[in-house]
Amino acid sequence: MSYNTKKVSIVIPAAGMGKRMNKDINKQYIELKGKAILAWTIERFDNNKYVDEIIIVAKEDEIDFCKENIIKKYKFKKVKDVVAGGNERRDSVFNGLKKVSENTGIVLIHDGARPFVTDEIINDAIKEALQNNAIVVGVPVKDTIKKVKEDNTIVSTPNRKGLWAVQTPQGFSYELILNCYNRGIEEDIEVTDDSMLVEYYGHSVKMIIGSYKNIKITTPEDVIIGEAFIK
Numbered sequence: 001m002s003y004n005t006k007k008v009s010i011v012i013p014a015a016g017m018g019k020r021m022n023k024d025i026n027k028q029y030i031e032l033k034g035k036a037i038l039a040w041t042i043e044r045f046d047n048n049k050y051v052d053e054i055i056i057v058a059k060e061d062e063i064d065f066c067k068e069n070i071i072k073k074y075k076f077k078k079v080k081d082v083v084a085g086g087n088e089r090r091d092s093v094f095n096g097l098k099k100v101s102e103n104t105g106i107v108l109i110h111d112g113a114r115p116f117v118t119d120e121i122i123n124d125a126i127k128e129a130l131q132n133n134a135i136v137v138g139v140p141v142k143d144t145i146k147k148v149k150e151d152n153t154i155v156s157t158p159n160r161k162g163l164w165a166v167q168t169p170q171g172f173s174y175e176l177i178l179n180c181y182n183r184g185i186e187e188d189i190e191v192t193d194d195s196m197l198v199e200y201y202g203h204s205v206k207m208i209i210g211s212y213k214n215i216k217i218t219t220p221e222d223v224i225i226g227e228a229f230i231k
């Protein structure tokens with residue numbers, strides 16, 4: 001599949017500190033069933049028939065380790081480059097976007113810490129991004145969500161009906177996401193995902209269904225869960 005005969009590129013931010021994991025190794029390199037989390041994640045995209053290139057964003061001091069122990073070890077074919085990340089996820093994604101080939105049509109941005117993404121979700125994200133220019137993957141929340149003040153006083157309880165837990169991949173036309181990132185970084189807009197920036201600049205973004213298994217490995221409990229259903 002191509003976007004008007006243009007490429008489908010993937011940016012995988014994997015340059016975080018993993019502070020909430022509270023381990024002495026970066027969570028991307030924790031192994032599930034003997035394989036690093038980041039390797040599982042990259043493999044999903046390297047094996048996808050529509051993906052043309054992959055850009056990995058790693059911590060500056062982990063680039064060589066990543067190249068040797070992940071990219072070379074697992075013989076990934078589509079990884080074009082491993083670039084240095086930044087202080088925030090936003091900065092890391094921007095560094096990755098700048099390395100994407102110019103003739104790219106669609107970019108999917110996917111957390112390195114989400115190794116459970118399926119080929120079906122990837123295909124759906126590419127297809128929907130082709131049609132809608134901007135999409136995010138998510139699932140309807142299962143718990144009641146409350147807005148709480150710093151003194152733990154409950155402010156409000158939004159209607160659960162319209163609330164979704166957002167995941168990745170998040171997919172965009174390359175021109176759109178690069179333009180929003182150029183502006184957002186320049187204006188120092190703080191975001192926790194990529195879609196926020198596209199929404200901030202007034203563009204419509206479509207939600208598509210992901211999977212409750214497409215979790216982000218964030219805290220130690222997630223490793224226990226992940227070990228159970230990685231495959």
Ligand SMILES: Nc1ccn([C@@H]2O[C@H](COP(=O)(O)OP(=O)(O)OP(=O)(O)O)[C@@H](O)[C@H]2O)c(=O)n1
Nearest residue numbers: 013014015016017018019020087088092112113
């Ligand atoms: N400066 C950063 C921060 C995060 N990420 C990546 O973005 C994804 C989602 O971020 P998160 O789960 O928050 O990772 P960390 O920031 O490492 O976690 P923590 O907040 O616990 O430190 C991860 O794959 C992480 O490696 C990144 O590339 N660059």
Ligand SMILES: C[C@](O)(CO)[C@H](O)COP(=O)(O)O
Nearest residue numbers: 089111166167168192193216
């Ligand atoms: C992008 C994301 O995974 C969507 O849920 C999430 O916002 C990343 O947040 P983090 O704090 O960088 O893990």
